Amino acid sequence: MEEKKLAIIATKGSLDWAYPPFILASTAAALGYQTQIFFTFYGLQLLKKKLALEVTPLGNPGMPMPMGMDKWFPVLGLALPGMQGMMTAMMKQKMKAKGVASVDQLRDLCQEAEVKLIACQMTVDLFDMDTAEFIDGIEYAGAASFFEFAGDSDICLYI
């Protein structure tokens, strides 16, 4: 069987949006795809050794709120200090209860399955990010390197 290729661009740095790139990449690798994820802008948060990802209900009318909270908190209520931390804690608790893997765990599985993780060098420079804060085993590159792989890919996703 000829090896298929999956190229993903991960642009978001929140707890909920951390899932699609890592779930798809790890599954694709298990199915025999050669897989690369290119992390750019806020997506670089997903490569930090110590993940501090949060989820926010702000500006997200599709987010299911526990206990009908969306009914008794108007939109501005969701901006109250502590609200984001509380929603993040609730989301993590729910994921654990439902047997959904943690982001760390999925990322480890990706690395184990030899999914190539590439950090956008320009973003690292732009935000003065400290590469010591990133996990080992990643590469730093730019748009041209992404196309070298993505140009031949069977599936290419922008997340």
Added chain:
Amino acid sequence: MAEFDQELDASGLNCPLPILRAKKTLNGMTGGQILHVIATDPGSVKDFDAFAKQTGNELMESKEDGGKFHFLIRKS
């Protein structure tokens, strides 16, 4: 349920963990050996079917029994 060589209990795990664990276990087995996977994720029924089709490992049996899903996969 037919004979099998190895068993993997993925009960309580959600997508994509049952598939990833199964793949990992299959990696340590030899061609022709049979893996028995137990899962509780209802999505795993379609997923194991798709996994088998795409990887060439044969899904010999897929059934539900007492709220659990059982799969027999023969490594290619």
